[in-house]
Amino acid sequence: xxxxxxxxxxxxxxxxxxxxxxxxxxxxxxxxxxxxxxxxxxxxxxxxxxxxxxxxxxxxxxxxxxxxxxxxxxxxxxxxxxxxxxxxxxxxxxxxxxxxxxxxxxxxxxxxxxxxxxxxxxxxxxxxxxxxxxxxxxxxxxxxxxxxxxxxxxxxxxxxxxxxxxxxxxxxxxxxxxxxxxxxxxxxxxxxxxxxxxxxxxxxxxxxxxxxxxxxxxxxxxxxxxxxxxxxxxxxxxxxxxxxxxxxxxxxxxxxxxxxxxxxxxxxxxxxxxxxxxxxxxxxxxxxxxxxxxxxxxxxxxxxxxxxxxxxxxxxxxxxxxxxxxxxxxxxxxxxxxxxxxxxxxxxxxxxxxxxxxxxxxxxxxxxxxxxxxxxxxxxxxxxxxxxxxxxxxxxxxxxxxxxxxxxxxxxxxxxxxxxxxxxxxxxxxxxxxxxxxxxxxxxxxxxxxxxxxxxxxxxxxxxxxxxxxxxxxxxxxxxxxxxxxxxxxxxxxxxxxxxxxxxxxxxxxxxxxxxxxxxxxxxxxxxxxxxxxxxxxxxxxxxxxxxxxxxxxxxxxxxxxxxxxxxxxxxxxxxxxxxxxxxxxxxxxxxxxxxxxxxxxxxxxxxxxxxxxx
Amino acid sequence: xxxxxxxxxxxxxxxxxxxxxxxxxxxxxxxxxxxxxxxxxxxxxxxxxxxxxxxxxxxxxxxxxxxxxxxxxxxxxxxxxxxxxxxxxxxxxxxxxxxxxxxxxxxxxxxxxxxxxxxxxxxxxxxxxxxxxxxxxxxxxxxxxxxxxxxxxxxxxxxxxxxxxxxxxxxxxxxxxxxxxxxxxxxxxxxxxxxxxxxxxxxxxxxxxxxxxxxxxxxxxxxxxxxxxxxxxxxxxxxxxxxxxxxxxxxxxxxxxxxxxxxxxxxxxxxxxxxxxxxxxxxxxxxxxxxxxxxxxxxxxxxxxxxxxxxxxxxxxxxxxxxxxxxxxxxxxxxxxx
Numbered sequence: 035x036x037x038x039x040x041x042x043x044x045x046x047x048x049x050x051x052x053x054x055x056x057x058x059x060x061x062x063x064x065x066x067x068x069x070x071x072x073x074x075x076x077x078x079x080x081x082x083x084x085x086x087x088x089x090x091x092x093x094x095x096x097x098x099x100x101x102x103x104x105x106x107x108x109x110x111x112x113x114x115x116x117x118x119x120x121x122x123x124x125x126x127x128x129x130x131x132x133x134x135x136x137x138x139x140x141x142x143x144x145x146x147x148x149x150x151x152x153x154x155x156x157x158x159x160x161x162x163x164x165x166x167x168x169x170x171x172x173x174x175x176x177x178x179x180x181x182x183x184x185x186x187x188x189x190x191x192x193x194x195x196x197x198x199x200x201x202x203x204x205x206x207x208x209x210x211x212x213x214x215x216x217x218x219x220x221x222x223x224x225x226x227x228x229x230x231x232x233x234x235x236x237x238x239x240x241x242x243x244x245x246x247x248x249x250x251x252x253x254x255x256x257x258x259x260x261x262x263x264x265x266x267x268x269x270x271x272x273x274x275x276x277x278x279x280x281x282x283x284x285x286x287x288x289x290x291x292x293x294x295x296x297x298x299x300x301x302x303x304x305x306x307x308x309x310x311x312x313x314x315x316x317x318x319x320x321x322x323x324x325x326x327x328x329x330x331x332x333x334x335x336x337x338x339x340x341x342x343x344x345x346x347x348x349x350x351x352x353x354x355x356x357x358x359x360x361x362x363x364x365x366x367x368x369x370x371x372x373x374x375x376x377x378x379x380x381x382x383x384x385x386x387x388x389x390x391x392x393x394x395x396x397x398x399x400x401x402x403x404x405x406x407x408x409x410x411x412x413x414x415x416x417x418x419x420x421x422x423x424x425x426x427x428x429x430x431x432x433x434x435x436x437x438x439x440x441x442x443x444x445x446x447x448x449x450x451x452x453x454x455x456x457x458x459x460x461x462x463x464x465x466x467x468x469x470x471x472x473x474x475x476x477x478x479x480x481x482x483x484x485x486x487x488x489x490x491x492x493x494x495x496x497x498x499x500x501x502x503x504x505x506x507x508x509x510x511x512x513x514x515x516x517x518x519x520x521x522x523x524x525x526x527x528x529x530x531x532x533x534x535x536x537x538x539x540x541x542x543x544x545x546x547x548x549x550x551x552x553x554x555x556x557x558x559x560x561x562x563x564x565x566x567x568x569x570x571x572x573x574x575x576x577x578x579x580x581x582x583x584x585x586x587x588x589x590x591x592x593x594x595x596x597x598x599x600x601x602x603x604x605x606x607x608x609x610x611x612x613x614x615x616x617x618x619x620x621x622x623x624x625x626x627x628x629x630x631x632x633x634x635x636x637x638x639x640x641x642x643x644x645x646x647x648x649x
Numbered sequence: 650x651x652x653x654x655x656x657x658x659x660x661x662x663x664x665x666x667x668x669x670x671x672x673x674x675x676x677x678x679x680x681x682x683x684x685x686x687x688x689x690x691x692x693x694x695x696x697x698x699x700x701x702x703x704x705x706x707x708x709x710x711x712x713x714x715x716x717x718x719x720x721x722x723x724x725x726x727x728x729x730x731x732x733x734x735x736x737x738x739x740x741x742x743x744x745x746x747x748x749x750x751x752x753x754x755x756x757x758x759x760x761x762x763x764x765x766x767x768x769x770x771x772x773x774x775x776x777x778x779x780x781x782x783x784x785x786x787x788x789x790x791x792x793x794x795x796x797x798x799x800x801x802x803x804x805x806x807x808x809x810x811x812x813x814x815x816x817x818x819x820x821x822x823x824x825x826x827x828x829x830x831x832x833x834x835x836x837x838x839x840x841x842x843x844x845x846x847x848x849x850x851x852x853x854x855x856x857x858x859x860x861x862x863x864x865x866x867x868x869x870x871x872x873x874x875x876x877x878x879x880x881x882x883x884x885x886x887x888x889x890x891x892x893x894x895x896x897x898x899x900x901x902x903x904x905x906x907x908x909x910x911x912x913x914x915x916x917x918x919x920x921x922x923x924x925x926x927x928x929x930x931x932x933x934x935x936x937x938x939x940x941x942x943x944x945x946x947x948x949x950x951x952x953x954x955x956x957x958x959x960x961x962x963x964x965x966x967x968x969x970x971x972x973x974x975x976x977x978x979x980x981x982x983x984x985x986x987x
Contacts, residue, residue, distance in 0.1 A: 072984045218982070271983045281978065288974055295734050297726075315962045316969035317977065322733055325759040329726035332719070332756070336699065336730025339717050340738065344730075362720050452978050490715035490731070490738055493694045498663070498710050500718030501702075510665060511710060 043259045046105025048113030049208065051201075052130050053122030054091055055084055055098040058201035062120075063100025066208060069218045071272055071449050074262025075104035078414075078559065079272075079447045080112035083386060092154040097129040106261040110413075110559035110566075112446060114635035117258070118211065120204050122146060122178070124155035124162055131166040139172040139256055141207065143200070145179035174255050176247070178203050185243045186236050195233075199240040206244020211257050216241060266451060273450035275414040275443035276306035279373055282421025283345055284317055285453075289422075290429055290461035292343035297322045297333030299352065302385040303441040304375035307347045327355035331372065335359055338368040339499065341489035343425060347373040350392045351382065353436075354399065360434050361400045364525060366499040367476070367485050369428035369435075372406075373421070376440040378631045387631025388441035390555055391606035396436045397584055397613065403522045405529040407431070408583040410438040410555035414446040418453075420581060423536075426461045431532055432484040438583070440556040440605075442633050463487065468494040474509040475499060482535075483528035533585040539593055544574035549646055550597035552623065554580040554610050557603060557634060564639035575643055580610070586617060594621045601626050601646055603634065658683040661693060663713040674825030674851035675704060678772065679711055681828050682741070685835035686714075691739060698741045699728035701748040704779045704853075705772035708743040722753025725760040725769065729954075732767050736955045739839065740767035746787040747777050750806050754786075758815035763954040764843040768835070771808055771848045776857035794856075809932030809946065812846045813925045819845040820932060821945040824865040825852055830876065830943065837945050843953050850941075864941045873936045877944040882915040885940050892916075893931075893939075900930050902939060920948040 051063045060081050067079045082099040089096030103113035115135040121127040123146040134140065152160060159165050163173055182200040189196075202223075209216055220238060227233040248255055273281075287294035296319065298308040312321045320342070324330040331346040338344035348356060353374045363370045376392045378384025396408045407427050411420040417439050424437040466473060466486035475497040476485050488495035497509060505512035506520050541550075543565045553561045558579050565577050578593060580586065594600065595618070602611035603626040611625045626642050628634055661683040669675045686696060696714035700706035701724035709716025715738075719727045728742040742760075749757045749771050760769070776794065777783040783796040787808070791800040812820045819841045823834045831849070838845035850861040864873045875885035875893065883893040890905045892915035903910045922928070928947040934940060971977050 068982055072982065074986065265986055267986050269979070269983050270986055271978065271981060281974075284977070285974060293734070295730070297730055314971075314977075315965040316971045317974070318962055318966065320733060320958065320962070322730065324726065325755055328723060329729075329756055329759070332723040332726035333730030333733065335719075336717070336727035336732075337734035338730075339715075339727070340697070340731045340734035342734040344734075358720050359723065366717070452983065455974055488715075490697050491694055491735060493692070496693050496714050496716075498665075498712075498716035498718065500709070500716075501720055502718065 041257050041259055044117070045107050046103060046109060047117045047258055047260050048101060048103045048115065048135070049118040049120070050099055050101040050116045050130060050133070051120045051204070052097060052099040052126035053201070054125070055087070055089055055096050056091070057098070057122045058198070059098045059100050059122070062201045062205045063102055065219045065222060066205060067102045067447065068272060069209070069214050070102070070104045070212070071270070072218055073214055075106065075260060076109040076263040076265055077102060077104040077449060078109045078112045079103070080442065081445050092123060092125055092151050094125045094129050094155060097126050099126070099130065104260060106263045108263065108265070110563045111633070111636065114637055118208070120208065122200070122204065124151045124157055127162055127166070128155040128157065131168055134168070134171060137171065139174060140168065141174040141176055141204065143178035143204070144175040145177050172256055176207060181243065181247060182240055185240050189232065189236050189239070191232060191236055196236070199236050202237050202240040203244035203247070206241040207248045210245045210248025211255060212260065213257065216245060265449070269452045270449045271452060272447045273415050273418070274306075274445060274447040275411065275417040275439055276304070276375070276445070277310050278415055278417035278450070279347070279421040279437070279439060280307045280310035280314070282418040283311070283343070283371070283425060284314060284319065285418070285455055285458065286422045286425030286461060287319075287343050288455060289458055290343055290425070290463055292341070292429070292463060293318060293320065294345070295320045295322070295334060295337035295342040296345045296347065297324050297330045297337065298347045299324050299327045299330045301327070301349045301352050303377055303444045304347045304349045304373065306444065307373060307375070327352035328359060331356040331359040331370070334370055335363055335368060338363070338370050339366070339490070341487070343429065344369065345371045345373065345425075347375070349375050349377050350379045350395070353392060353395055357400045360406060360436075361402060361404045362501050363434040364400070364404045364406060365501050367432045367525070368499070369432055369487070371421070371424045371428050372434060372436045374436060374438050375444045376438060378629070384631040386441065388556065388633060389605050389629060389631065390440060390557070391609065391629065392438065393583070393606065393609040393613065396438055403526065405526045406584070407433055407435040407529055407532055408438065409435060410581055410583055411443055412555055412558035412579060412581055413448060414443050415448045415450040417443055418450070422458065426459070427532055427535070429461055429463055430484065430535075431482050431528060432464060432487060433529060438555055443556045465489065466492070466495055468492060476504055476506065476509040478524075482531055483524060530585050533588045536582045536587060538589045539578060539580065539587040541593060542577040542579070543569070545576050547574040547576045548599055549575045549643060550594070550600045551575055551577045551643065552580070552594075552600055552602040552610070552614070553577070554583060554604065557605060560634040560636055560639060561603060563636045564643065567636060568640055568643060573644065573647065583613075591618050591621070594618060598622070599646060600624065601643070603639065605629060605633070655690065656687050656693065658687045661686050661713055663711055665710045667711050668707065669704060670855055672854040673704070674774065674849070674853070675708070675772065677825045677828055678770065678831065678849055678851065679708060681831035681835055682770065683712070684832045685839060688832065689836060689839055695737065695739055696741065697731050697738045698743060699731060700724050700743040701753055702779070703745040703748045703777075705743055705745040706748060722748055722751070723756060724748065725753060725756035728767050729760050729763070729765050732765050733955050733958060736766070736959055742767055742769045743772070744769060745772045746775060746785045746808075750786040750808065750811065758811065761812055761815040761817040761844050761846065764818055764951055765954045766842050766956070767844060768838045769844060769846045771846060772851045773808060773848050774851045774853040774857055775805070775860050776853050778853045778856050782856035807933060808846065808848045810929065813929055813932070813947065817846055818843045818947065818949040818951045819945070820848070820928070820947045821845070822848045822850065822932070822941075822943050824850045824861065824874070824943065826865055826867070834945065837948065841948050843951055864936050873940055874943050875940040877918045877920070877931065877942055877946060879918060879920055879945070882912050882917050884912065884915065900934065900939065920945045921950070923949050
């Protein structure tokens with residue numbers, strides 16, 4: 035007979051690990067995610083941390099969280115509300131208690147709930163549970179700090195080092211609650227600290243003690259049953275959006291036969307791409323950490339001129355600085371991928387928080403008639419796909435391509451079905467042929483209007499590019515009025531013709547529904563989950579989610595014009611809705627906008643869609 | 650044997666009409682760079698000439714090589730990318746005092762600091778010419794221009810100080826009206842591995858005519874400049890009887906034959922000395938107290954960025970566990986779903 039008093043059977047569960055920014059919550063969450071993914075759940079994760087490296091200890095501004103959503107069904111978002119919250123101090127409880135699902139479980143490190151910490155977190159009484167109206171939740175008051183101290187009292191570590199292991203105690207306890215094996219985390223500890231045996235020993239012991247503690251106090255701790263998901267067969271790994279971008283670019287480098295060059299400057303939340311590619315010298319990636327954002331793109335553009343697959347990575351403020359050089363890429367018709375991991379703006383804004391407010395900047399933030407291709411990824415793992423296709427379009431159409439991701443995609447992770455590159459398309463480089471009769475640098479492909487790429491070092495193709503307008507028919511400098519108009523129109527048409535090479539837009543949900551929801555980029559998971567959950571409630575909606583922004587898929591208008599009720603949902607004040615209005619003036623849309631540095635919640639989307647349907 | 654034909658300077662000229670003003674110093678610099686390339690046996694396809702914005706930056710259009718006329722101040726960054734992407738190319742960055750030292754100051758110092766193997770030819774005419782006559786970061790204090798009608802109230806940069814302050818390893822100076830010497834300096838700059846900065850004292854015939862005249866005019870050039878040569882005593886003057894020596898920590902102009910001074914008392918030029926002290930003192934000499942130093946003032950060997958990066962890739966790849974895209978994606982925790 036099981037001694038467990040309460041086993042909660044769930045299709046999916048959201049767990050949030052939360053503590054001080056020095057408490058190791060990111061690692062704890064990552065390790066839990068890996069174990070549960072390997073166990074076979076579909077998962078989605080999201081870290082949430084302050085922009086300060088070590089904000090004042092014990093305060094709400096210093097709270098660092100890591101949320102993981104996993105299930106036996108497909109999971110599309112990291113979840114809005116938590117089933118289980120681990121709060122390592124009062125500030126973590128205060129910051130997160132409003133995000134609890136009714137009937138959820140809150141594990142608190144009761145040792146950290148002293149007067150000083152309660153005060154720092156802004157509690158007015160010594161009973162935070164009542165104060166935050168949390169009495170209906172399962173509250174597990176675990177003495178995490180003192181258990182850790184007790185567990186390691188004879189191990190020969192100083193007090194500070196001992197306390198550093200308390201996250202492993204919390205992790206062990208959560209493993210017990212979900213009946214997940216310790217083995218993967220044990221492997222990690224052994225590998226990570228292999229040079230320091232005592233640290234390995236300490237962490238392994240605390241992890242196991244946490245697990246056993248769960249068993250010992252099971253009378254007061256609920257446990258959860260979440261069975262593995264049925265997902266396509268194959269080899270999987272966890273992948274976050276930033277790493278996915280880096281790997282997609284490496285894949286594009288292989289499929290094009292071009293060497294990969296990244297010119298970049300560190301900026302939150304894009305820096306990880308620079309770091310990952312810096313580590314990829316093993317695959318021959320050339321990374322140039324530049325003196326500023328401008329030099330980031332300029333070195334990349336130089337590399338493009340020299341014949342490399344050139345990339346620069348940045349976030350909003352950096353994109354603003356790169357504008358002039360993107361204009362040069364437009365004019366010189368050189369391929370370059372500009373990755374913009376969007377964050378809250380304007381100005382420095384909310385560096386660690388997500389937003390979709392750089393759309394207009396990407397589309398129009400340059401002087402002159404300066405068209406560029408704009409593509410947006412919509413899940414952490416499809417950042418790989420869209421980085422690949424951004425590079426493919428850039429090279430094959432000889433144009434700058436701006437790839438938009440965002441802080442939510444960049445930092446989120448999902449299991450990724452590892453691709454076989456043999457099944458991915460070749461990237462065909464339009465290399466100039468010196469035998470071409472009357473070759474000049476602006477000689478164009480009749481279909482794509484792309485010019486050919488003459489790589490320096492090739493005999494007999496010496497030519498000069500530059501920011502000055504060039505003659506359509508010779509490539510030499512031209513100030514001729516009619517020629518300028520022809521070149522402006524040609525550059526625009528070249529970008530428009532990319533629409534002939536991208537997939538049509540496919541609607542999701544019930545295409546006959548009254549309401550069409552429109553989204554783009556990183557909001558996909560929340561929009562789709564809202565659609566999916568409404569369907570289970572018997573409410574039908576349709577979803578049009580855009581990844582290709584400029585140009586739009588060719589069938590966009592055909593699909594949109596069928597709907598009288600359209601709502602464009604985005605994490606800005608209506609930029610994509612404005613853009614659609616420019617493109618299709620007779621398509622009427624309403625807007626649902628949020629700029630709170632956070633993704634939509636499925637709940638608020640559902641409520642809004644229901645209210646629209648009731649009208 | 651291939652039927653390789655040796656090129657002459659004419660082969661490096663493009664079919665474009667050169668549109669600088671008649672009498673502009675730029676014409677001479679174009680000729681000397683073309684002559685240097687021919688003398689060095691360059692192939693046209695192996696040369697990339699990168700420029701920013703300004704009169705000087707039209708330079709690439711007049712070269713029958715690969716060329717890229719870019720945006721204001723960013724030429725050094727773009728040239729850096731070209732060289733790192735393809736270290737086999739001979740990269741020449743053409744820039745001016747406004748382009749390199751005002752809007753592009755940051756890229757200039759960082760290119761120099763990294764020691765990327767390229768030749769930076771800095772046309773210094775102490776004026777913004779293409780925008781028709783505003784003072785530049787090298788205009789002398791008090792200089793009257795359209796944007797300083799009452800004289801500037803700021804001190805100029807000395808390109809050499811900036812170069813050496815950024816830990817530059819090669820600095821040379823030449824004048825636009827001494828073509829023969831220019832060609833020598835360009836060839837030295839090209840031969841040096843690393844960022845070679847060549848400041849050319851160049852005349853803007855329209856907006857700042859004769860700005861260097863007091864030093865560069867043929868009539869008094871010999872007395873007001875000194876041509877530094879590696880390993881040679883620092884002698885100058887029409888009669889080659891003047892020289893430089895150290896007096897305490899300062900340079901001093903002396904006359905050979907006066908007060909018992911012989912050539913042995915003079916300093917001997919060593920551009921390869923890693924200490925910048927004497928190089929800076931030489932580069933800072935100004936007329937009328939001193940002759941203006943010309944020639945290769947500093948040429949010190951140091952690690953070169955593009956070579957080091959390429960070597961690091963080779964070294965890492967030899968040791969690496971990850972040898973392919975597949976190795977990469979299979980590294981770390983991978984699990985099977987069956």
